Amino acid sequence: MYATASALYIDEMGYAMSRLEIDSDHCEDGNAIHEESSSGQSKMPSTFLDNEIAQITKLKSNPHQQLVQVGTGRPQLPVSPVKMLAGRESNYSGRGRFSSADRxxxxxxxxxxxxxxxxxxxxxxxxxSQFSADGxxxxxxxxxxxxxxxNVDRGWKVQKNILAKNLRWTITDTCLSPDQRYLAYxxxxxxxxxxxxxxxxxESLANVTEIHDGLDFSSNDYGGYSFGIFCVKFSKDGRELVAGSSDNSIYVYDLEANKISLRILAHTSDVNTVCFADETSHLIYSGSDDSFCKVWDRRCLIAKAKPAGVLMGHLEGITFIDTRGDGRYFISNGKDQTIKLWDIRKMSSNVTCNPGYRSYEWDYRWMDYPPQAKDLTHPCDQSVATYRGHSVLRTLIRxxxxxxFSTGQKxxxxxxHNACVYIYDLVSGAQVxxxxxxxxxxxxxxxxxxNTMLVSSSWDGDVVKWEFAGSGDRPASLSKRVWTRHFYDEYI
Incomplete structure (x- = not known):
């Protein structure tokens, strides 16, 4: 009964999406992400990313060739949801189900x-604000x-309300352990x-209802003093924490030994963002107010005490880094009002040039970005692509x-800063x-x-969710329809 109802829901969703597709050419809010040519035929935005990652992304998000040709006899993208469902039922791909790329x-x-x-x-x-790994x-x-x-699956009920201990200024970061048992803040x-x-x-009140264990990153071995932590992340196995700090350093904390296992004086300014590159935890990415992204290989740090490489291209400080999870690609947000895509195979062994562009005084915490700086480019830009449109001011925007699973990371x-959320197409660069x-x-x-759901949180105190839910109707209760990985694997 559950299987029948679930499969029926997917087919109904496909029908709803196909109906929306008819009217999507006139929609400006991002429901439709394909353009239309002068002949009336759908076409994808022109490609501006000429790199291996463009081909990888297309392979992960393009349907099976037989499904592409259903009803036309020739390749045509994008494929109608109705045609894809018909092709699946007719077993055109020979698999009897959608592949991950089809999905x-x-x-x-x-x-x-x-x-x-x-x-x-x-x-x-x-x-x-962040979802847990399983949503x-x-x-x-x-x-x-x-x-x-x-608790997302229980109508967004507050499962735990934590009052932070020894708070200074604000909560700068939170991270849930891989097993979802512990939260670091x-x-x-x-x-x-x-x-x-x-x-x-x-209700979690430190030393009243619960103990909030404190991990001291200011070890005397490193001449510790008062500094702040901007970013903290668990390793994939949950045994370590990596942190970026205002003392220009990266720290790795061994949770089993309960001590700092590594401290790197990594940059010449605040380390605003840091993360493990992939599941192995061998590589660490860092970004700083000195405008550089750096790659650190823990396997050779003792011998070299230097980064594995440096990536130049931002003209101002870096506010956040997100890894693609493959140990090769990552993106960074910069105070130069851009997001940049990086391939670590293009990194340099050290800083080879200085942009030398600054002819004005500017502080992103209270000043607008200077108009004369918007068209400047770094003379040694090593990034793969640059995305513009959003604004990065006042705070470390992520x-x-x-x-x-649902988009192929496309x-x-x-x-x-202008109170919006922006979504860009990775390959075309289009603001969709x-x-x-x-x-x-x-x-x-x-x-x-x-799920097709995004949550945004703002300085106005609001936490809100956005969804794709048919023709603009209010999303149904999560208790009535929860899209899970098991569900998709089983029925799509």
């Missing part, structure tokens, strides 16, 4: 742009010391706290790849959607790993 082609064409629908509203600024939980951190964990302090995210206590998306609701900067946003 991505179908789902990635319809963006989470309808709404928004409110999740929460707080009296203080929202700084960070069942959502975490939001606010300047007023609150961190909230919402940081502020402008050298102490990173860990709280039990899965305990029965709904950017991400879209989910691999988009990148970011918050913006702009989500407008907030009244203050959107510092963070998160795309559900499996």
């Amino acid at each position: 991505c082609h179908l789902l990635s064409r319809y963006l989470p742009v309808n709404g928004p629908w409110p999740i929460d509203q707080m009296s203080s600024r929202a700084y960070v 069942s939980l959502f975490i939001a951190g606010f300047q007023g010391s609150h961190i909230r964990i919402y 940081a502020s402008m302090s050298p102490i990173v706290h860990i709280v039990n995210a899965g305990s029965a206590e709904t 950017c991400y790849f879209s989910p691999a 988009y990148i998306y970011t918050g913006s 959607a702009t989500l407008k609701h907030h009244k203050s900067p959107v510092r963070d946003c998160s795309w559900h790993p499996f």
Whole structure:
């Protein structure tokens, strides 16, 4: 019964999407992401990314050749959802089901742009917000010391309300452990706290209802002093934390040994962002206010004590890095108002040139970006592609790849100082959607790993969700329809 109803829902969704496709040429809100030629035939935006990643992305998000030719006898993209469903039922591909690329082609064409629908509203600024890896939980951190964990599958009920301990200025970052049992949170302090995210206590007050373990990153071995942590991430195995700090350093904390295992004086200015490159945790990416992205290979740090490579191209400081997870590609958000895509195979062994462009005084915390700087380019730009349209001012705004499962990572998306969320096509560079609701900067946003849903959080205190839900109707209750990885694997 469940299988029949689930399969029927997918077919109904495909029908709804096909109906929307008829009217999508006149839509400006991002529902349709393909252009139309003068002859009336659909065509994809022109490609501006000439790189291996463009071909990889197309392979992950283009349907099977037999499905492409259904009803036409010749290749034609994009393929109608109805034609794809007909081809699946007729077993044109010989597999009897959609492949992951078929699924991505179908789902990635319809963006989470309808709404928004409110999740929460707080009296203080929202700084960070992220889905858990399986999409069942959502975490939001606010300047007023609150961190909230919402249960997505239970109507966004607040599962845990955490009051941060020893808060300095704001919650700068949060990270859920891979097993979703523990939450690490940081502020402008050298102490990173860990709280039990899965305990029965709904209200988590440090040393009152629960203990918030403090991990001290200011070890005396390194001449420790008061500094702040901007970014903290768990390793894939949950045994380590990597952090970027205001003392220009990268720290790795060994949770089993309960001590710092590595400290790298990595940059000449604040390290705003850091992350492990892939599941192995051998490579670390870092970005700094010195405008450089650096790649660190832990396997040879002891011998070299230098980065494996440096990537130049940003004209201003870097606010965030997101890895594609393959140990090769990542994106960075910069105060030069751009997102850049990087291939670490293009990195240099050291800094080879200085942009030398600055002929003005500018502070992104309170000044607009100078008009004369908008057309400047770095003389030694090593990036693969550059994306423009959003604004990066006042705060460390974050950017991400879209989910691999539902989109094949064919988009990148970011918050913006102008209170919007921007979605760009990775390959064409086109701005395919702009989500407008907030009244203050959107510092963070998160795309559900499996559902067509995106959540944005802003300095106005609002946390809201956006979905693709047919012809603009209100999304049905999550308890009635939850798209899960198991569901798609089983029925698509």
